[in-house]
Amino acid sequence: MAEQTNLERVFNEGKFAVTGELGPKRGVDVEHLLKMAEMMKPFCDAFNITDNQTAVVRQSSIGTGILIKSKLDMDPVVQIVSRDRNRLAIQADVLGAAAHGLGNVLCLSGDHQTLGNHPGAKNVHDIDSIQMLAGLKGMTEGKFMNGDDIEGEPPHLFLGAAINPFGHPMEFRVTRLAKKAAAGAQFVQSQPVFAMDVFKKYMADVVNRGINEKCHVMAGIIPMKSIMMGKYMRDKVAGVMVPDEKIERLQKAADQFTEKADRIKAVREEAVKISVEEIRQCIEIPGVHGVHIMAVAWEEIIPEIVKRAELDKSRPDYKK
Amino acid sequence: MIVGKQKPLDEIWEMIKGYKKVLVFGCNTCVAVCHEGGNKEAEILASLLRMKATQEGVEIQINDSGIERQCEHEYFEKAREIIGEHDAVLSIACGAGIQFLGEKFPETIILPGLNTTFIGVVDAPGEFTERCLMCGDCILHLTGGICPIARCSKSIMNGPCGGSENGVCEVNPEVPCGWQLIYDRLKGQGRLELLDQVIPAKNWITSRDGGPRKQVRADLADIKEATDGGAD
Numbered sequence: 001m002a003e004q005t006n007l008e009r010v011f012n013e014g015k016f017a018v019t020g021e022l023g024p025k026r027g028v029d030v031e032h033l034l035k036m037a038e039m040m041k042p043f044c045d046a047f048n049i050t051d052n053q054t055a056v057v058r059q060s061s062i063g064t065g066i067l068i069k070s071k072l073d074m075d076p077v078v079q080i081v082s083r084d085r086n087r088l089a090i091q092a093d094v095l096g097a098a099a100h101g102l103g104n105v106l107c108l109s110g111d112h113q114t115l116g117n118h119p120g121a122k123n124v125h126d127i128d129s130i131q132m133l134a135g136l137k138g139m140t141e142g143k144f145m146n147g148d149d150i151e152g153e154p155p156h157l158f159l160g161a162a163i164n165p166f167g168h169p170m171e172f173r174v175t176r177l178a179k180k181a182a183a184g185a186q187f188v189q190s191q192p193v194f195a196m197d198v199f200k201k202y203m204a205d206v207v208n209r210g211i212n213e214k215c216h217v218m219a220g221i222i223p224m225k226s227i228m229m230g231k232y233m234r235d236k237v238a239g240v241m242v243p244d245e246k247i248e249r250l251q252k253a254a255d256q257f258t259e260k261a262d263r264i265k266a267v268r269e270e271a272v273k274i275s276v277e278e279i280r281q282c283i284e285i286p287g288v289h290g291v292h293i294m295a296v297a298w299e300e301i302i303p304e305i306v307k308r309a310e311l312d313k314s315r316p317d318y319k320k
Numbered sequence: 321m322i323v324g325k326q327k328p329l330d331e332i333w334e335m336i337k338g339y340k341k342v343l344v345f346g347c348n349t350c351v352a353v354c355h356e357g358g359n360k361e362a363e364i365l366a367s368l369l370r371m372k373a374t375q376e377g378v379e380i381q382i383n384d385s386g387i388e389r390q391c392e393h394e395y396f397e398k399a400r401e402i403i404g405e406h407d408a409v410l411s412i413a414c415g416a417g418i419q420f421l422g423e424k425f426p427e428t429i430i431l432p433g434l435n436t437t438f439i440g441v442v443d444a445p446g447e448f449t450e451r452c453l454m455c456g457d458c459i460l461h462l463t464g465g466i467c468p469i470a471r472c473s474k475s476i477m478n479g480p481c482g483g484s485e486n487g488v489c490e491v492n493p494e495v496p497c498g499w500q501l502i503y504d505r506l507k508g509q510g511r512l513e514l515l516d517q518v519i520p521a522k523n524w525i526t527s528r529d530g531g532p533r534k535q536v537r538a539d540l541a542d543i544k545e546a547t548d549g550g551a552d
Binding site: 082083087109110111112114115123125126127128129130131134135145162163164167168169172175176178179182183191238239 | 482524
């Protein structure tokens with residue numbers, strides 16, 4: 001039996017988990033990514049490696065996952081989108097990942113290819129994210145999706161998925177999580193929880209239905225690096241909800257200063273405060289077992305956020 | 321019905337300009353309903369191409385004709401002569417019709433004047449929208465009569481994905497979220513419990529993924545053989 005993943009261990013020990021995210025480069029260079037990874041390592045239990053994030057071609061999530069595992073002994077969460085692979089490729093890639101000791105797999109449908117840099121590509125969507133979860137769960141039980149036996153030891157996988165408590169129709173969102181959990185999701189990571197009231201309501205329903213007992217829910221945290229980024233997420237990114245009040249806080253912070261550099265610094269400081277507040281609030285929400293920090297193009301801020309939220313003391317002992 | 325859209329005039333011109341005598345050939349059923357490929361459209365397109373030829377100073381004879389359906393043997397009989405008189409035929413039928421025309425007249429150069437866009441409905445006058453992807457294994461009874469394969473941009477069978485907002489799809493605000501439509505329909509019918517179940521991975525063998533498809537009704541094939549001695 002393969003070892004449990006670090007993320008799995010943290011949950012099994014009843015600890016509040018922290019995951020980060022690393023976006024591979026659009027080239028073969030790994031220096032920057034390894035630098036970011038090493039810097040984040042003491043502050044997260046596991047690290048999502050995105051799979052052609054925003055439908056833009058990058059180094060593969062599995063390749064990068066192997067890299068951080070082998071070079072830095074970090075625990076990757078390999079993202080797999082159903083957009084780019086059919087069931088043959090997904091199962092083959094998961095076997096390959098597991099053979100390299102990668103166990104966390106996050107099953108996603110992926111952003112639509114027309115939103116990325118190869119809009120003329122043919123999409124696959126042979127199976128959706130929920131069917132992927134069911135298929136991969138079957139693999140952990142020794143069966144391929146067609147029912148054939150897997151040769152030898154089945155892969156050890158810790159299966160994850162994404163949730164969006166802010167997507168529409170909102171009243172269906174907990175049911176969709178229940179379906180993911182039923183299909184095989186052992187943990188889920190949410191879209192950023194800027195709209196805390198909505199998230200609390202969602203979690204109350206999750207707890208009420210007992211879904212948190214079979215599936216660990218992690219709340220998504222995105223520090224807003226700039227006012228522009230906040231407004232962009234509020235206005236342009238489907239399914240992301242940013243209350244005006246949080247943008248106003250950033251604006252107010254900026255308006256205390258006139259110099260551009262001071263304004264930027266003040267916004268970033270306020271953004272960190274907002275993220276830390278969100279994390280503290282999430283720790284108090286019943287059923288939330290961790291946070292997933294997506295510091296898009298701002299990875300270096302993760303240590304600061306984790307420290308201020310006082311989550312650094314319990315971070316992993318990799319030598320364990 | 322099959323919906324199509326005429327190719328841009330310049331693209332058609334590039335295809336036909338090297339020929340001496342071209343027939344623009346309409347198909348008066350599906351693609352006539354969307355006013356793109358019928359016999360009337362063939363007439364209009366032919367006159368536009370004649371104007372283009374005059375503008376470009378190219379000597380080319382362009383005529384038009386058409387039949388009821390380019391996907392069945394029987395309708396071609398009356399057009400056999402006129403097709404034979406031309407060195408190229410620009411068909412504005414759907415892709416199936418264009419190919420069938422080519423099979424009937426293998427010596428003739430067949431050119432496509434229309435892009436087959438989808439199987440859809442006439443939503444409003446002049447507005448045509450897609451409804452079916454011909455997967456060959458209908459599940460509309462599970463999804464409130466709305467097809468997630470055709471109506472969801474990602475063909476997700478257990479939707480909606482996280483990109484559904486205010487009833488529209490993340491891909492394009494003009495596109496309704498198929499899964500919001502499914503949810504609303506089932507809610508209205510008091511059948512939301514249908515969405516509690518995970519729809520398992522689909523067997524796409526009935527779709528194009530199983531290779532080019534064919535279906536035979538043995539009873540009809542027998543009758544045809546008995547009455548007219550076989551296919552054309």
